[in-house]
Amino acid sequence: MASRIIGQAKGKANEVHVFIASGVVHQRADWGSIHEKICQLLIPLRTSMPFYNSEDERQHGLRQLQQRQKHLIEFCYTVAQKYLFEGKHADAVPAALHSLRFRMNVHGLSSVELVPAYLLLAEASLGLGRIVQAEEYLSQAQWTVLKSTECSHATHSLLHRNLGLLYMAKENYEEARYHLANDIYFASCAFGTEDIKTSGGYFHLANLFYGLKKLDLADTLYTKVSEIWDKYLDDRYQVLSQARIQQIDLLGKQFETDTGLDEAQEAEAIRILTSILNIRESTSDTAPQKTIFVLKTLAQEYAMRAFSLSREQQLSDQEQSTIQELLSLISAEETHPVT
Template sequence: MDVIYPLAVPKGRRLCCEVCEAPAERVCGACTVTYYCGVVHQRADWRSIHEKICQLLIPLRTSRPFYNSEEERQHGLQQLQRRQKHLIEFCYTVAQKYLFEGKYEAAVPAALHSLRFRMNVHGLSSVELVPAYLLLAEASLGLGRVVQAEEYLSQAQWTVLKSTECSYATQSLLHRNLGLVCMAKGNCEEARDHLANDIYFASCAFGTEHIRTSGGYFHLANIFHGLQKLDLADTLYTKVSEIWSKYLNDRCEALSQARIQQLDLLGKRFETDTGLDEAQEAEAIQILTSILTIREATSDRAPQKTIFVLKILAMLYYLMMDSSKAQEYALRAFDLAKEQKLSVREQNSIQDVLNLISAEEAHPITQPPGSSRWGLVKGS
């Protein structure tokens, strides 16, 4: 990560830090178009997102070339917009992944990039800005900055109120974050209302049994668990587990059929077979391991529920092509099933997962040399 200092600033131009918008004193030596107030924010941005998009920022932040015709100019503008839209989603996914992994500090620069690109493409009052505001609110909440989280949520709410075209998916995310803030402030009743709205809007967008809806059920279960309403919490944790079990089981079955034909569903091999992006995979791990912890604490009363979640995690890691973790969870499920003397059928279902993992280890899928999951050029 080379660093140089700006030697001169064009008259009338103010260079701002990429992270905090304070007056800048440093510039990234790799792209020379990204500025920082100091080394702390430069390192934070580099580790969060800048390393992954460094070179991609150059054509977006340098002077546009001279075009010989209006047609060339329109083509250049379209290319610029496509790059920005790509970076919107990429930065958003990276920030989401950090959030689900509990890396709140790292999520902030990536979320800020997504917000700025959204402003450039959609304008300052577009509802398209809301998902980025919500990421920043969640990161702030994770860092214990409740007031700042509320400020981002207020911006999101105001943008939604002014919009006539806000999707159900966006409204779901808004209510989820409002619910999380209420939980952090100890206002469980208001949190329940927001999470109920989250589930409603997610159900309208994706359906009641969709993995995108399961997050609302999970957070609502956490509220009931904290209030010692364990029966309600247990019902919702079971629902979340069943949603993920069905989704992953369907993926496993599709993969088994595809491997018989030596092809995946599109006639080529995926790097992973979950059908999820990295942020969704991180969310699945966070939700399911949290439920497992709760199940293990009460495994003496309902060991079958612990076994069920262990099996789901085994399928998830199998589809993520992490054979070691998949086998670890599957063996734990199998050993517990034998210890509890579950039916032969239930033990065989876990054995089927172990057989899939063994087949994967015998015939692993390898990536092409030099390939990257992100599919992006990285800065030096």
């Protein structure tokens, strides 16, 4: 089945690029989901290049232009990811298309750097029930990866994850399991087996087993995901607490958030942990401690977000102290074994 997708990609490479270009036109009415966030950032890109007195000045101007485009690539990508984790698939499409266009401008039409944007568009299409459209984006992504000699483990992981989701949507569970297993393998190579970036593969594979009523396998994977996020949040809180005690800022920079996550990663954490909590609550009669464990982890995520917002909004010291005391209680609570 996978080879069929690759074969389609060879014959449709140009067709997919045309499809993307027309997609931009069709999605223009929906650009409010991203356009208002980047409107000011687009102004320098739409302004004609000034006259430079020397080649050095011209090259400096081009480098600045590329830096702006690269910033927009990552910003649009993060916004699109956040929408996807929140289940707002239609809103994710314009942001992902912007990311793709900027990637094409910076890296060209055949670069492996386009793959993450193709995968965002594929996932959004799956969420909207447009399986054929998702296949077209995935076929282009897969063909681009196969042609590249410099594709990272992280990109391979994302490709297999999206192929796994495609085959789950098509109810081809054997193929889905194959790709999700490869997702976990490549993510482990890139980040380690216990990293939050690897946890997404475990989570989707757990969902597959849960849907197939293989509850023991699903339970083991849901537990692993919960433990990964719990350890990450607890470790992050301990580092931040120590930094505050010593009145220092890590790397001499202000923390973007107290969780150390960007907006997309925070949305992912909440989606994953909330989904697992719902499953745990439905089986709480047999394993209430598992529900308690997920609730503790989710509570710590929300508490850290609340503390971050309290600092950004400059709430009173008393209000910040109250949230910090809650965080201390959650962190100090002895974790019950998850069995």
